[in-house]
Amino acid sequence: DQQVKQNSPSLSVQEGRISILNCDYTNSMFDYFLWYKKYPAEGPTFLISISSIKDKNEDGRFTVFLNKSAKHLSLHIVPSQPGDSAVYFCAAGSHNQGGKLIFGQGTELSVKP
Amino acid sequence: DTGVSQNPRHKITKRGQNVTFRCDPISEHNRLYWYRQTLGQGPEFLTYFQNEAQLEKSRLLSDRFSAERPKGSFSTLEIQRTEQGDSAMYLCASSRERGRGFYGYTFGSGTRLTVV
Numbered sequence: 001d002q003q004v005k006q007n008s009p010s011l012s013v014q015e016g017r018i019s020i021l022n023c024d025y026t027n028s029m030f031d032y033f034l035w036y037k038k039y040p041a042e043g044p045t046f047l048i049s050i051s052s053i054k055d056k057n058e059d060g061r062f063t064v065f066l067n068k069s070a071k072h073l074s075l076h077i078v079p080s081q082p083g084d085s086a087v088y089f090c091a092a093g094s095h096n097q098g099g100k101l102i103f104g105q106g107t108e109l110s111v112k113p
Numbered sequence: 114d115t116g117v118s119q120n121p122r123h124k125i126t127k128r129g130q131n132v133t134f135r136c137d138p139i140s141e142h143n144r145l146y147w148y149r150q151t152l153g154q155g156p157e158f159l160t161y162f163q164n165e166a167q168l169e170k171s172r173l174l175s176d177r178f179s180a181e182r183p184k185g186s187f188s189t190l191e192i193q194r195t196e197q198g199d200s201a202m203y204l205c206a207s208s209r210e211r212g213r214g215f216y217g218y219t220f221g222s223g224t225r226l227t228v229v
Contacts, residue, residue: 043117
């Protein structure tokens, strides 16, 4: 029962171009969504979040889009930098679940100079 | 803010042995979570505490697993009679309860367990 899915295990992008990472979910009870970034041998680091009442949230080079009708969210990174190379996880939760998050499988982003 | 600290970073143990991991959360955070991550997968929720109370346990947490958070500070995760399938990265995270705020909690670097 994979409630949060990231169907692309990897993505390769040229430096300076846009990176788009996708995530689909099945549970309509989720009311917030987050993206985490993970480097090898480190724990995941919180990147950006969005409430289910919004369809977009922007923070510098990072923008998260939410399409509730399609149960789909995406993370855009513009412009991509080599330091962005990492594994990106999307996660979802609901306010009545005490902060418990359901994570996708992750997408490994490689930004080439 | 010294971050979330986990010890040890790596643990190799023989099948059947017991292991215990420790997590020290960010001091003002009242919520503490344990997750497990295997290769190619995202973190999977195991359990969480609010202060010293364990509020939820995943069905992934078999009877061989036990977690404690005495006095609402650090937490320990013990695995008894380890099996090879227990080999994974065990991640601890903490957050401050913020009502209906976002739960972008802080993860530690994890403890990598290898059962041989």
